[in-house]
Amino acid sequence: MDIGVISDIHGDYQALQTVLDRLDNYHKVDHILCAGDLVGRGPEQNRVVEVIRERKIPTVRGNHDEWFYNLTRENTHFLKHLPLDLRCEYDNVKIFMCHGKPGSNLWGLYRDHVSETLLNMMLTSLQVDVLITGHTHVPMYLRVDSGCVVNPGSVYTFKSTRSTSHTYGILHLPDLTFDLYDVTAEAVEPIPHEP
Numbered sequence: 001m002d003i004g005v006i007s008d009i010h011g012d013y014q015a016l017q018t019v020l021d022r023l024d025n026y027h028k029v030d031h032i033l034c035a036g037d038l039v040g041r042g043p044e045q046n047r048v049v050e051v052i053r054e055r056k057i058p059t060v061r062g063n064h065d066e067w068f069y070n071l072t073r074e075n076t077h078f079l080k081h082l083p084l085d086l087r088c089e090y091d092n093v094k095i096f097m098c099h100g101k102p103g104s105n106l107w108g109l110y111r112d113h114v115s116e117t118l119l120n121m122m123l124t125s126l127q128v129d130v131l132i133t134g135h136t137h138v139p140m141y142l143r144v145d146s147g148c149v150v151n152p153g154s155v156y157t158f159k160s161t162r163s164t165s166h167t168y169g170i171l172h173l174p175d176l177t178f179d180l181y182d183v184t185a186e187a188v189e190p191i192p193h194e195p
Contacts, residue, residue: 001091002027003171005178007035007099007134008154008164010064011042015157015183016051019168022181026188027170031090035134035152036062036099038079039069041160049075060086062099062134063106087128091173097132108135109149111142120146130176139167141178141193148176157184167191 004023009016023029034057039045041064049071052059061082068076084105085098099105102122123131123146131149133140139153153165166183179190 001031001173002029003090003095003173004029004032005035005132005150005152005169005171006032006155007152008037008062008137008156009034009042009048010037010040010154010156010160010164011045011048011069012156012158013042013044013047013051015155015166016048018183019155020051020055022188023168023170029170032057033086033088033095033097033132034059035097035132036060036082036105037064037134037154038062039071040064040067041162042156042158045069046071046075049078053078058086058088058097060084060097060099061105066105093130093173093176094128095130095132096126096128099133100135101133102126102131105135109133109140109151110136110138111140114142114149116142116144119144119149123147123149130171132171137162137164139165139169139180139191141169141180143176148178150178152180155183
């Protein structure tokens with residue numbers, strides 16, 4: 001089973017459409033999960049929220065999703081009621097998704113700030129096999145004894161004061177492997193993982 005994983009769209013409707021088209025028609029994923037920050041900075045915030053709402057893509061509340069950027073009443077209501085974290089299960093694989101790190105959508109997990117011991121403890125404490133996060137705009141895939149931690153990076157492609165990886169990912173279950181893709185690349189090929 002393949003799960004499309006997106007995060008940190010920040011109102012970039014065109015980039016989101018590119019990613020969803022690829023996930024639907026090229027990758028043909030079974031499900032899509034979104035780790036938050038639908039809005040903030042980007043040009044078409046309402047359209048991004050509408051697409052996520054209409055497609056019923058399971059989404060958690062990012063820190064930017066708590067600040068409302070002249071959104072419609074329906075979109076504001078949708079963002080206000082997004083959960084801080086989400087648990088789901090596919091192919092007998094238990095997944096916990098949050099925007100930053102468990103318990104906070106303002107603080108993220110960075111590769112150089114976490115150890116295998118910490119990640120094993122987090123996964124064991126959460127009683128899950130996969131932890132999906134976002135927020136940092138930096139892709140991450142770390143496999144440990146208890147499972148894996150995945151961050152697809154940020155989808156948006158417009159220029160901003162905050163850097164973007166313009167990436168999305170696909171989590172393969174039940175083997176817990178993860179492929180990362182560049183939204184801006186013409187060829188849809190996985191980006192090599194950092195060691």
